[in-house]
Amino acid sequence: MENTENNQLNYLLHLADTSMILGQRLSEWCGKGPVLEQDIALSNIALDLLGEASHYYELAANLQGEGKTEDDLAFLRNERDFKNLLITERPNGHFGDTIARQFYFDIYHVLLLNELKKSSNSETAAIAEKSLKEATYHAKWSSEWVIRLGDGTEESHDKIQKSILDFVDYTDEMFIPTNWEKALIASGEMPDITTLKDKWTTRVNQVLEEATLTVDFSKSRKLIGGKDGKHTEALGYILAEMQYMQRTYPNMEW
Amino acid sequence: MQFTEEQIWQFLSEVQDPEVPVLNILELGIVREVLIKNDEVEVVVTPTYSGCPATSMINMSIRLKLIEKGIKNVKLTNRLSPAWTTDWMTAGAKEKLKAYGIAPPVYSKTNQDDLFAKPDEVPCPHCGSGHTKLVSQFGSTACKALYQCEDCREPFDYFKCH
Numbered sequence: 001m002e003n004t005e006n007n008q009l010n011y012l013l014h015l016a017d018t019s020m021i022l023g024q025r026l027s028e029w030c031g032k033g034p035v036l037e038q039d040i041a042l043s044n045i046a047l048d049l050l051g052e053a054s055h056y057y058e059l060a061a062n063l064q065g066e067g068k069t070e071d072d073l074a075f076l077r078n079e080r081d082f083k084n085l086l087i088t089e090r091p092n093g094h095f096g097d098t099i100a101r102q103f104y105f106d107i108y109h110v111l112l113l114n115e116l117k118k119s120s121n122s123e124t125a126a127i128a129e130k131s132l133k134e135a136t137y138h139a140k141w142s143s144e145w146v147i148r149l150g151d152g153t154e155e156s157h158d159k160i161q162k163s164i165l166d167f168v169d170y171t172d173e174m175f176i177p178t179n180w181e182k183a184l185i186a187s188g189e190m191p192d193i194t195t196l197k198d199k200w201t202t203r204v205n206q207v208l209e210e211a212t213l214t215v216d217f218s219k220s221r222k223l224i225g226g227k228d229g230k231h232t233e234a235l236g237y238i239l240a241e242m243q244y245m246q247r248t249y250p251n252m253e254w
Numbered sequence: 255m256q257f258t259e260e261q262i263w264q265f266l267s268e269v270q271d272p273e274v275p276v277l278n279i280l281e282l283g284i285v286r287e288v289l290i291k292n293d294e295v296e297v298v299v300t301p302t303y304s305g306c307p308a309t310s311m312i313n314m315s316i317r318l319k320l321i322e323k324g325i326k327n328v329k330l331t332n333r334l335s336p337a338w339t340t341d342w343m344t345a346g347a348k349e350k351l352k353a354y355g356i357a358p359p360v361y362s363k364t365n366q367d368d369l370f371a372k373p374d375e376v377p378c379p380h381c382g383s384g385h386t387k388l389v390s391q392f393g394s395t396a397c398k399a400l401y402q403c404e405d406c407r408e409p410f411d412y413f414k415c416h
Contacts, residue, residue, distance in 0.1 A: 023305075037390035037400065044392040051305025055334070126335035131304055133337060133416055140371075141391050210370075 004187075007180045009063050010083060011190055012124070013073070014227050016056035017084035020074060021235070022105060023049030024242055025092060034095050041141060042098070048134040055127045075246035079229075079236050086226040087170035089235045093163065096156070099145045100163035106139035107203050108174045108196065115191030143207045150211025161213050168215060172222040175200070181227070257325065262288045262295055265323050269315045273308050273395050274413075276354040279316070283342025286333055295320060296329040300338045302416070303396040340416050352379045357401065357412040376412050378403035 026046035033039025057070035087105060092098045113135055116128035149160040175197040177185060184190040201217060208215060225231070245252060257265075266285055271277045279285055279299075287298040297316055301309045313330050320328045340359040348358035357379045373388040383405040390400040391414075398411045 037392070040394070041390060041392035044396055047305035047307070047396060048303060049305070051303065055304065122335070126333075126337075127304075130301075130334045130337040134304060137391065144391075 005063065007184050008189065009060055010180050011184055012056050012060040012063065014083035016053045016060060016073070017082045018088050019049040020053035021082070021084040021238060022088035023053060024238055025088065028092055029098065045138050048138070052127065052131040059123055075243045079231055079239055081229060082231065082235060083227050083229060085173050086223060086232055087167060087173065089232060089238060090167070090170065091234055094159065096149055096160040096163040097166065099142055099149065100160060100167050102138070103142040103146050103207070104167055104171050104204065106135060106142045108200055109135040110139050111196045111199055112191065112193070120188065146207055146213070147211040150213040157212065164208065164213050164215055168217060168219070169221040169223045172220050173224040173226060176222070176224055178227045259288050259290055262290070265319055266297070266316065269312070269319050271308065272311050274351070274356065276350045277347050279312060281344045281347035281350070283344065284338060294327040294329055295325050296331060298331045298333050300333050302338050306396050340413065351413055355379050355410060356398070357410055359413050359415045361415060374415060376401055378406060378408065379410055380408045381406040
């Protein structure tokens with residue numbers, strides 16, 4: 001029983017951490033976007049993701065039942081406790097890098113939420129139903145930018161082509177279950193992510209073709225570990241900035 | 255309880271949306287239910303966007319409004335499902351938005367999942383021309399996109415379909 005609850009908690013934290021870390025990353029663009037409209041777009045997407053994350057954290061805090069709040073979970077856990085996908089913590093790079101990372105994630109996010117909204121857990125299903133509308137909108141935006149940059153000038157094409165290749169290694173993690181995910185999939189408590197890979201590849205390729213970009217997914221180095229707390233060096237820096245206030249002034253409130 | 259449910263709904267119609275101040279929260283379609291139990295009034299609210307910063311402000315405004323009317327025991331409940339849609343906005347709200355210079359949602363029939371779907375065709379709220387273009391999918395708040403009229407050249411906000 002205790003183990004089952006742990007798995008469920010892990011899953012909620014994984015969903016929450018993934019959306020929050022990507023939201024935090026995108027918010028670094030605020031005030032620095034290439035043009036005003038896209039600066040605003042990045043901040044809007046960040047806000048949607050942070051909103052989604054806070055809903056999951058709330059459920060996780062309730063499940064944990066130790067009187068903790070969503071803020072405790074976001075601001076007072078250590079690097080090894082975070083279960084976000086590695087792709088979400090990777091640095092923003094240039095605009096094309098951010099777009100490539102976002103595009104891979106958005107297509108996955110839409111497919112995942114589409115399954116999650118059928119979840120037997122009505123609270124998780126409600127968050128997924130709500131967030132799916134937003135994620136679909138994000139996917140349109142990032143797909144459009146992949147096409148615009150890929151099928152744009154020679155320079156934009158070369159830059160986004162490199163970005164698209166750079167993030168391939170981090171995409172397999174979306175579809176490779178951890179041990180605790182395998183248990184949840186077996187009991188029907190989370191969607192079988194292994195079945196999403198083909199749909200994801202089809203949708204991604206559809207956009208890449210339109211964008212005159214190419215990628216060979218079989219060359220992926222399949223970097224995984226984020227869901228089990230094994231992160232790249234980038235995460236610590238994000239947490240240092242994000243958690244600074246709460247750790248320096250414990251229990252502070254806005 | 256000294257108030258009827260109908261009176262509570264009336265009070266709630268006095269709470270404005272902080273980001274689109276021409277609309278009240280009933281016109282926006284986010285109040286799902288009002289429940290009266292003994293001396294407690296429970297208001298069930300469905301948020302527009304997951305991360306909309308106005309949500310907590312609206313909750314506070316509801317509480318303050320009901321306290322102002324003499325109701326001390328106010329309970330606010332967040333309900334995510336079914337998810338809020340712009341279809342829940344009243345017909346009157348659309349007219350008010352237009353008069354305020356924001357193009358109301360056009361209830362697009364396009365498939366939301368289609369990545370290559372054309373953007374909604376939105377008439378200009380200033381001159382009424384249908385000759386407009388999408389400038390940016392994202393606008394000044396989560397619920398808006400940015401358009402420009404190709405005839406009168408005015409840029410305008412579009413309350414996007416959701």
